[in-house]
Amino acid sequence: xxxxxxxxxxxxxxxxxxxxxxxxxxxxxxxxxxxxxxxxxxxxxxxxxxxxxxxxxxxxxxxxxxxxxxxxxxxxxxxxxxxxxxxxxxxxxxxxxxxxxxxxxxxxxxxxxxxxxxxxxxxxxxxxxxxxxxxxxxxxxxxxxxxxxxxxxxxxxxxxxx
Amino acid sequence: xxxxxxxxxxxxxxxxxxxxxxxxxxxxxxxxxxxxxxxxxxxxxxxxxxxxxxxxxxxxxxxxxxxxxxxxxxxxxxxxxxxxxxxxxxxxxxxxxxxxxxxxxxxxxxxxxxxxxxxxxxxxxxxxxxxxxxxxxxxxxxxxxxxxxxxxxxxxxxxxxxxxxxxxxxxxxxxxxxxxxxxxxxxxxxxxxxxxxxxxxxxxxxxxxxxxxxxxxxxxxxxxxxxxxxxxxxxxxxxxxxxxxxxxxxxxxxxxxxxxxxxxxxxxxxxxxxxxxxxxxxxxxxxxxxxxxxxxxxxxxxxxxxxxxxxxxxxxxxxxxxxxxxxxxxxxxxxxxxxxxxxxxxxxxxxxxxxxxxxxxxxxxxxxxxxxxxxxxxxxxxxxxxxxxxxxxxxxxxxxxxxxxxxxxxxxxxxxxxxxxxxxxxxxxxxxxxxxxxxxxxxxxxxxxxxxxxxxxxxxxxxxxxxxxxxxxxxxxxxxxxxxxxxxxxxxxxxxxxxxxxxxxxxxxxxxxxxxxxxxxxxxxxxxxxxxxxxxxxxxxxxxxxxxxxxxxxxxxxxxxxxxxxxxxxxxxxxxxxxxxxxxxxxxxxxxxxxxxxxxxxxxxxxxxxxxxxxxxxxxxxxxxxxxxxxxxxxxxxxxxxxxxxxxxxxxxxxxxxxxxxxxxxxxxxx
Numbered sequence: 001x002x003x004x005x006x007x008x009x010x011x012x013x014x015x016x017x018x019x020x021x022x023x024x025x026x027x028x029x030x031x032x033x034x035x036x037x038x039x040x041x042x043x044x045x046x047x048x049x050x051x052x053x054x055x056x057x058x059x060x061x062x063x064x065x066x067x068x069x070x071x072x073x074x075x076x077x078x079x080x081x082x083x084x085x086x087x088x089x090x091x092x093x094x095x096x097x098x099x100x101x102x103x104x105x106x107x108x109x110x111x112x113x114x115x116x117x118x119x120x121x122x123x124x125x126x127x128x129x130x131x132x133x134x135x136x137x138x139x140x141x142x143x144x145x146x147x148x149x150x151x152x153x154x155x156x157x158x159x160x161x162x
Numbered sequence: 163x164x165x166x167x168x169x170x171x172x173x174x175x176x177x178x179x180x181x182x183x184x185x186x187x188x189x190x191x192x193x194x195x196x197x198x199x200x201x202x203x204x205x206x207x208x209x210x211x212x213x214x215x216x217x218x219x220x221x222x223x224x225x226x227x228x229x230x231x232x233x234x235x236x237x238x239x240x241x242x243x244x245x246x247x248x249x250x251x252x253x254x255x256x257x258x259x260x261x262x263x264x265x266x267x268x269x270x271x272x273x274x275x276x277x278x279x280x281x282x283x284x285x286x287x288x289x290x291x292x293x294x295x296x297x298x299x300x301x302x303x304x305x306x307x308x309x310x311x312x313x314x315x316x317x318x319x320x321x322x323x324x325x326x327x328x329x330x331x332x333x334x335x336x337x338x339x340x341x342x343x344x345x346x347x348x349x350x351x352x353x354x355x356x357x358x359x360x361x362x363x364x365x366x367x368x369x370x371x372x373x374x375x376x377x378x379x380x381x382x383x384x385x386x387x388x389x390x391x392x393x394x395x396x397x398x399x400x401x402x403x404x405x406x407x408x409x410x411x412x413x414x415x416x417x418x419x420x421x422x423x424x425x426x427x428x429x430x431x432x433x434x435x436x437x438x439x440x441x442x443x444x445x446x447x448x449x450x451x452x453x454x455x456x457x458x459x460x461x462x463x464x465x466x467x468x469x470x471x472x473x474x475x476x477x478x479x480x481x482x483x484x485x486x487x488x489x490x491x492x493x494x495x496x497x498x499x500x501x502x503x504x505x506x507x508x509x510x511x512x513x514x515x516x517x518x519x520x521x522x523x524x525x526x527x528x529x530x531x532x533x534x535x536x537x538x539x540x541x542x543x544x545x546x547x548x549x550x551x552x553x554x555x556x557x558x559x560x561x562x563x564x565x566x567x568x569x570x571x572x573x574x575x576x577x578x579x580x581x582x583x584x585x586x587x588x589x590x591x592x593x594x595x596x597x598x599x600x601x602x603x604x605x606x607x608x609x610x611x612x613x614x615x616x617x618x619x620x621x622x623x624x625x626x627x628x629x630x631x632x633x634x635x636x637x638x639x640x641x642x643x644x645x646x647x648x649x650x651x652x653x654x655x656x657x658x659x660x661x662x663x664x665x666x667x668x669x670x671x672x673x674x675x676x677x678x679x680x681x682x683x684x685x686x687x688x689x690x691x692x693x694x695x696x697x698x699x700x701x702x703x704x705x706x707x708x709x710x711x712x713x714x715x716x717x718x719x720x721x722x723x724x725x726x727x728x729x730x731x732x733x734x735x736x737x738x739x740x741x742x743x744x745x746x747x748x749x750x751x752x753x754x755x756x757x758x759x760x761x762x763x764x765x766x767x768x769x770x771x772x773x774x775x776x777x778x779x780x781x782x783x784x785x786x787x788x789x790x791x792x793x794x795x796x797x798x799x800x801x802x803x804x805x806x807x808x809x810x811x812x813x814x815x816x817x818x819x820x821x822x823x824x825x826x827x828x829x830x831x832x833x
Contacts, residue, residue: 026772026780028689041550047408049552052401054752054769095552097537102545106537110530110559117522125515128507 027069036068036081037061041095049095064089164229167217168308171258174210174265175298177203181291189284189362197284201272204287207294208265215262218255218307222248227320230309231255237325237746239717244326247336250343251326253460253475254307259340260456261297263347268294271351271376279368285358293350296482304478328718328744328751332398338390342414345384346452349417351376352424353449356442357490360497370428370441375807377428377445381421382803388414389796400752400767402685402784404792407556409464412535413455416528420448423524430517433579435504439494440521442501446490451528453483463539509581516574523567530559561614565621568676571669572625575632594627615683622673622680629666629673636663657811664805671799674791681762681788689769691778701785703764704728708736710779718742718751723768723779727757739768739781760794762787 027033028051037051044060046053050068053061064085071081085093097103181203188196218231222245227233235248235255250256268290275283301307311320329335352373359369391411392404405411424444430437458464461476494501507514534551541549576590601623605616633652641651656663688700692707699705709724721741727734737755744751750770757764765784772778 026689026691028782029691034687034689039554041552047406048399048401048403052399052403054400054750054767057770090548092538092548092550095550096555096558097541097549097551102541103549106534106551106555107559109533110526110563113529113533114522114526114563117526121515121518121522124518125507125510129510 027065030069030072032072032078033065033068036072036078037065039082039095040064040085040093043089043093163217163221164308164310167214168302168306170210170214170217171298171302171306171308174207174214174261175295175302177206177210178291178294178298181207182288182295185284185288185291189281189288197287200284200291201276201287204265204268204272204291207291207298208262208269211258211262211265214301214307215249215258218258219246219249222246225323227323228310230311231307233311233320233323235323235326237323239746240325240331243333243336244331247330247339248326250339251330254301254305254309256339256343257297257300257305257460258307259343260347261294261301263340263343264290264294264297264350267347267351271354275372279358279364279372281362282355282358282364282369285361286354289354289357290350293354296478300475300478304475322746325744325746328742328747328749329398331751332394334390334394334397338387338394341383341390342387345380345382345387346414346417346456348376348380348383349421349448349452351380352445356445357493360442360493360500363497363500370431373445374425374428377421377425378803378806381418381425382800382807384414384418384421385796385803386800388418389793389799393793393796396789397754397756398751400754400769400782402687402754402763402765402786402789403553404789407534407553409535410455410459412531412556413451413458415531416455417448417451419524419528419531420444420451423521423528424448426517426524427521430514434514436506436514437517438501438503439498442494444521446487446494450483450487450490453479453486457483458535464535511577511582511584511587513574513577513579516570516577520567520570520574523563523570527560527563527567530563531556534559564676565614565617568618568621568625568673571672572621572628575628575666593631594624597627598624610683612683615680618676618680622677625669625673629670632666633663654811656805657808660805660808660810664802664808667802667805668799669802671795671797671802674795674798676795678788678790678792678795681786681791684787685784687782687784689780689782691772691775692781693778698783700783701762702729703734703785704731705766705781705783707779707781710777714745716745718744721768721771721779723766723781725755725766725781727764735764737764737766739766741768741770758790760788760790763789 028037034051038049040050042048042050042053042058042061042064044053044058046058048054050061050064067085068081071084076084082094086098091098097106099107181200184196184200184203188194188198188200218229220226221229221232222236223242225232225236225238225245231252231254232248235252236245240248248255250259268287271290272283272287275286279286355369355373355376358364388411391414395406396402396404421444424441427437427441427444431441457476457479461479463476507518509515534556537551538549541547572594576587576594578586582590598620602616602620605619610616610619633655634648636655637648637651640646640654641648644651644654646654656667686701688698690696690698692698694707694710696707697704704727706726706728707723708726710721711723712719712721714720719742723739725737725739727737735757737757739755740753742751742753743749752767752769754765754767756766763784763786765786767782767784769780769782772780
C-alpha cells in the first residue's frame with residue numbers, strides 16, 4: 001500500500017500531467033508566448049513572425065519559442081523578455097522599430113508628410129479663394145447671362161455626372 | 163533551338179533600338195515613312211519575343227534539362243500547369259515575360275491607335291521601345307534565359323531538375339504573377355502617352371481620353387494580381403494572413419495607390435481642366451514606382467520571401483530610373499505653361515476639394531508604405547545597423563490613413579461640383595451619418611472594444627448609405643419616367659453612365675473588403691498537440707481528431723489529419739489539413755483546410771509532428787471572422803471595374819476641351 005507521502009506525490013504528478021495536457025506541450029499553446037512571438041521577427045528567411053513561422057524544425061523560431069516559454073514560466077515581464085531577446089539577437093529581431101532616437105523618424109515621417117500635404121492644400125485653397133471673390137464679382141457684373149449658364153452647368157453636372 | 167531563342171532576343175533588341183531611332187528621327191524630320199517603319203519594328207519585336215518565349219515554354223513543358231533555367235525551375239514530377247508557370251518562377255524567365263508583355267502592349271497600342279493622334283504616336287512608340295530596349299538589354303546580356311548546362315566539351319542535361327518552389331505550386335500562383343505583370347507593364351502605356359503629349363504639346367486632353375481606358379484595364383489587372391496574391395498567402399502560408407507588408411507586396415501596392423489617385427484626379431482635368439501638372443506627376447510616379455517595384459524584387463536590396471535571388475540587376479534599374487526621372491522632370495518643367503489650369507477651386511466645400519483630399523490621402527499612404535519599406539535600408543546606411551519594419555509598424559501607420567480614405571469615399575458623392583452650401587451638406591449627410599452611428603452602436607453592443615474596428619464598421623455603413631442613395635435617386639427618376647421596376651431602372655441607370663456607377667460599384671467592393679479587414683480584430687487561434695481521439699474547443703466549436711495518416715508520392719511525403727468540426731453537438735464539416743515535404747527541395751508546405759462562411763472561417767493547419775512526444779500531431783486552429791468578405795469584395799471590385807470599361811449607353815460627359823473647341827467653332831461660324 002502506498003503511504004500518505006506517496007499518494008500526495010501521485011496526486012501532484014497527475015495534476016501536473018493534467019495541467020500539461022490541458023495546456024499543450026508546445027510553447028505556442030501558451031497565449032503569452034504567442035503574443036510575444038508575434039512581436040519578434042523570425043530570422044530563418046521566412047519573413048514571418050516567430051509565432052507564424054511555418055518552417056519544419058526551424059533553427060530560429062523553435063529555440064526562441066522555447067526560450068520565450070521558459071521566461072514566461074519564470075514570471076518575467078514582456079518588456080524584460082523583449083529586452084533579453086534584443087540583447088541576444090539584435091534590434092532587427094523586433095518587428096517594428098524601437099520608439100527611440102533616430103527610429104522615431106519611422107513613425108513620424110508619414111504623418112509629417114500628411115501634415116505637409118494638408119498645409120499645401122490649405123495654402124492652395126487660400127490662394128484661390130482670395131482671388132475668387134473679385135474675379136467672380138467682375139464676371140457677374142459683366143455678364144448676367146454667363147451666371148445663368150454657370151448655374152445650368154452646375155445643375156447638369158450634379159444631375160448627370162460624377 | 164536554344165540558339166534560335168537567344169538570336170530572337172538579340173534581333174528584337176536591335177529592332178527595338180531601330181524603332182526608337184526611326185520614330186524620333188521620323189517625327190523630328192517629318193518623314194512619315196520612317197515613323198511607320200519604326201512602328202512596324204514594334205510588331206517585329208513582338209513576333210521575335212513570342213518566338214523566344216515559345217522556345218522557353220517548350221523547353222519547360224518537355225523538361226529539357228540541358229537548359230540551365232529549366233533544370234533550376236522545373237522537375238519531372240511537376241504537373242504540367244506548374245511547368246508552364248515556371249516561365250515566371252525565376253529571374254530570367256520572368257524578365258522575358260516582362261519583355262514579352264511590353265511588346266504585346268506596344269503592338270496593341272499601335273494597332274488600336276494607328277489612325278489616331280498621328281503627331282504623338284511616333285513619340286509614344288519611341289518611349290515604349292526605349293523601355294523595351296532596357297528590358298531586352300537585361301534579357302540579352304545580364305540575365306539571359308537560354309544559358310545551357312555545359313559539362314566538358316559538349317552540352318549535357320541533368321537527369322532531373324530542382325523543381326519550382328513548392329510554395330508556388332498552387333493554382334493562384336499559376337495566374338497571380340502574370341496578372342500582376344499585366345498591371346506593372348501596362349502602366350507604361352499611360353506614361354508613354356503623357357510624355358508624347360508633352361513633347362508634341364498636344365492641344366487639349368486627347369491623350370487622357372485615349373489612355374484612361376488603358377489605365378483602368380491595367381489598374382484592374384494590378385488589383386486582380388494583388389488580390390490573387392492575398393488569396394494565395396491566405397491558403398498557402400499556413401497562418402491565415404493575406405497581407406504581410408512584405409517589401410515585395412508593398413512594391414505592388416505603391417503603383418496601385420498612385421494609379422488610383424490618377425483615376426480620380428483625371429476626372430478633374432476632364433471636367434474642369436484642372437490639375438494638369440498633378441496628373442502628369444501621378445502618371446509618371448506610377449510608372450517609376452512600377453520600375454522601382456521591379457528593382458526591389460530583383461536587386462536584393464531588401465530581403466523578402468517573394469524576392470528573386472540577389473543579382474547585379476540593381477545598378478541597371480537605378481540607372482534606368484535615374485535617366486527616365488531626369489528626362490521626365492525636365493520635360494514637365496519645360497511645359498509648365500502648357501499645363502496651366504483652365505479653372506480654379508471656388509470653394510472648400512466642393513467636389514474638387516474632396517478630390518484634392520482624396521489624392522492627398524492616397525499619396526500619404528503611398529509615402530507611408532514606401533517609407534516603411536525603405537526605412538531598414540536608410541537605418542543601415544545612417545546607423546550602421548539593421549532593423550525590421552514589419553506588419554505591426556505598417557498597421558499602426560496605415561490603418562488611420564485607410565479609415566480616413568474610406569470616409570472620403572463616402573463624402574465625395576455627397577458634395578456638388580464647384581460649391582456646396584452647409585444646408586445641402588446637412589441634408590446629404592443626414593442618412594449616412596445615422597447609418598454610421600447605428601453601425602458603431604451595433605458594433606459596441608455586440609461586444610467590440612476595438613476602436614478601429616468599430617470605426618471601420620461605422621464608416622462602411624456610411625459609405626454604403628451614400629452609394630445606395632446615389633443608385634436610389636437615379637433609379638427612382640428613371641423608374642418614374644419609364645415605368646420600369648427599380649432593379650431594371652438601376653441597371654438602366656448604370657448602363658447610361660457606366661463610368662460613374664461602375665465607380666460606385668468599385669467603391670462598394672472596397673467597402674466590403676474593409677468589413678473583411680476589420681474582422682481581423684476578432685481573430686482567435688490555438689495550437690494543440692493531439693493524437694487520434696483527442697478533442698478540443700475554441701470559439702464555440704468543438705474539434706474531434708478522427709484520423710492521422712502519412713504517406714508519400716514521387717513529388718512529396720505527406721502527413722494528413724481528419725478533424726471533425728462540431729457546433730452544439732452537430733457535425734458541421736470534416737476538415738483535412740495536410741503537411742507536405744517536397745523531396746527535391748526538402749521544403750515543407752501546408753495544405754490548410756478551411757471551412758469558409760460569410761460570418762467566419764474555421765481554418766486548420768497541420769503544423770507537423772511533435773518533436774517532444776511521439777505520434778502527436780501539432781494542429782493549429784484559427785477562427786477568422788468576416789475574412790470571406792475580402793474575397794467577395796474583390797469580386798465586386800473587379801465587376802465594378804468591368805462595368806466602368808463598358809461604353810455608356812448615352813454619352814453624358816464630354817472631354818472638356820472637346821466642348822471648348824466645339825464652342826469656339828460655333829462662335830467662329832456665328833461671326
